[in-house]
Amino acid sequence: MHIVADENIPLLDEFFGEFGRLTRLPGRLIDQTALGDADVLLVRSVTRVSAGMLAGTPVRFVGTCTIGTDHLDLPGLAAAGIEVASAPGCNARGVVEYVLSCLLTFAEQSATPWQDRTVGIIGVGEVGGRLAAVLQALGVKTLLCDPPQASQGREGLVELDELIAHSDVISCHVPLTCEGPHPTWHLLDARRLESLRPGTWLINSSRGPVIDNQALSAVLGQRPDLLVALDVWETEPLVDPALAARCRLATPHIAGYSLDGKLRGTAQIYQALCRFLDRPASLALEQLAPRSGAGQWQLEPGTPPDWALTRALRLVYDVRDDDARLRAMLNRVQDEQESREGFDRLRKEYPLRRECNLLRVVTAASEPQLARRLLAAGFDLGG
Ligand SMILES: NC(=O)c1ccc[n+]([C@@H]2O[C@H](COP(=O)([O-])OP(=O)(O)OC[C@H]3O[C@@H](n4cnc5c(N)ncnc54)[C@H](O)[C@@H]3O)[C@@H](O)[C@H]2O)c1
Numbered sequence: 166m167h168i169v170a171d172e173n174i175p176l177l178d179e180f181f182g183e184f185g186r187l188t189r190l191p192g193r194l195i196d197q198t199a200l201g202d203a204d205v206l207l208v209r210s211v212t213r214v215s216a217g218m219l220a221g222t223p224v225r226f227v228g229t230c231t232i233g234t235d236h237l238d239l240p241g242l243a244a245a246g247i248e249v250a251s252a253p254g255c256n257a258r259g260v261v262e263y264v265l266s267c268l269l270t271f272a273e274q275s276a277t278p279w280q281d282r283t284v285g286i287i288g289v290g291e292v293g294g295r296l297a298a299v300l301q302a303l304g305v306k307t308l309l310c311d312p313p314q315a316s317q318g319r320e321g322l323v324e325l326d327e328l329i330a331h332s333d334v335i336s337c338h339v340p341l342t343c344e345g346p347h348p349t350w351h352l353l354d355a356r357r358l359e360s361l362r363p364g365t366w367l368i369n370s371s372r373g374p375v376i377d378n379q380a381l382s383a384v385l386g387q388r389p390d391l392l393v394a395l396d397v398w399e400t401e402p403l404v405d406p407a408l409a410a411r412c413r414l415a416t417p418h419i420a421g422y423s424l425d426g427k428l429r430g431t432a433q434i435y436q437a438l439c440r441f442l443d444r445p446a447s448l449a450l451e452q453l454a455p456r457s458g459a460g461q462w463q464l465e466p467g468t469p470p471d472w473a474l475t476r477a478l479r480l481v482y483d484v485r486d487d488d489a490r491l492r493a494m495l496n497r498v499q500d501e502q503e504s505r506e507g508f509d510r511l512r513k514e515y516p517l518r519r520e521c522n523l524l525r526v527v528t529a530a531s532e533p534q535l536a537r538r539l540l541a542a543g544f545d546l547g548g
């Protein structure tokens with residue numbers, strides 16, 4: 166068997182070496198010619214895969230080690246009889262940590278406590294659902310919008326315009342879709358962006374085109390009261406430098422880039438391939454992954470209780486580091502091609518980031534009440 170894979174997928178040899186020959190390629194360079202006689206294609210989010218691309222190749226299985234699937238032509242691949250697998254939820258925990266870090270940063274920048282703000286979450290699946298659970302556990306008021314789930318009978322959800330009208334913070338966690346009953350392309354368009362409440366904090370770690378970036382840049386030019394964090398960009402890997410300058414936080418699509426999240430993605434696709442080939446999945450992530458990050462965070466003795474959670478979150482992940490790296494790259498590059506390459510390099514050479522066992526950090530800081538609240542909400546951040 167011949168497997169062609171994005172070189173940025175970790176543990177390729179360990180999980181897929183036993184299947185046969187492995188060819189690693191930069192994800193953006195995988196095309197029909199590069200596939201050659203491949204039977205299996207393993208990608209991350211930067212490789213667009215359609216039935217046309219696979220036509221004439223022996224590829225019968227496509228696995229994406231990511232949550233998002235908008236880079237795959239799912240109907241076309243299904244019609245061509247090609248099996249497709251993705252990795253639902255694999256890096257959701259990392260994205261939640263990203264959003265929490267954005268909240269802390271905006272709170273510092275605006276001298277406003279984040280726990281007092283109403284947080285509107287658009288898309289309440291793996292990521293949005295976990296985010297809602299942790300915020301609710303912390304006593305933060307949330308408004309949830311998810312029309313597909315509402316149409317299935319889920320209660321307690323609001324319409325998008327109602328969410329926008331009543332939220333102090335808005336965080337987007339929808340898939341990118343252009344068709345169907347609830348498309349998300351330009352879900353936040355000029356009209357909705359203009360209607361944001363004064364001082365709204367807006368965070369997008371879903372997909373760039375969920376927000377009309379040109380409209381956002383124009384609105385931010387008029388509305389310095391809005392604090393915006395963008396992890397994803399409409400023209401990725403190209404970042405509009407003017408828009409980045411108007412955002413308070415700008416990062417290169419790394420919200421879910423914990424090592425744990427990437428490894429989970431690889432393991433989920435390994436299991437899916439074993440199922441497809443009808444062979445036992447003999448390898449488990451626990452055997453192959455480096456030891457968990459739990460235990461590497463320590464709060465300073467005597468950390469005041471009301472500061473413990475903030476301190477713990479900062480120890481685990483600090484979005485300001487990723488923001489500084491992207492801005493340094495944008496300042497350095499001479500042209501758009503260098504900018505695209507710089508964006509991809511920041512992702513390829515991403516520093517080691519481990520997910521947190523927030524419960525353990527907080528418990529170790531003698532915060533039993535907070536720990537109990539997180540536990541009650543099923544806020545399991547690490548083993
Ligand atoms: N920046 C990153 O590193 C990163 C990491 C992981 C995921 N993502 C992106 O985040 C997206 C969400 O991830 P997830 O794991 O929560 O996905 P999910 O499929 O579990 O949840 C998405 C939710 O959005 C809802 N939804 C769909 N259309 C909607 C609409 N028009 N309005 C409101 N809600 C709508 C769905 O019903 C679902 O509940 C992914 O599709 C991916 O594109 C980005």
Ligand SMILES: O=C(O)[C@H](O)[C@H](O)COP(=O)(O)O
Pocket residue numbers: 173209210211230231232233234256418421422
């Ligand atoms: O959809 C996802 O899982 C994320 O956006 C993922 O982190 C993207 O990472 P990439 O595939 O671009 O390496």
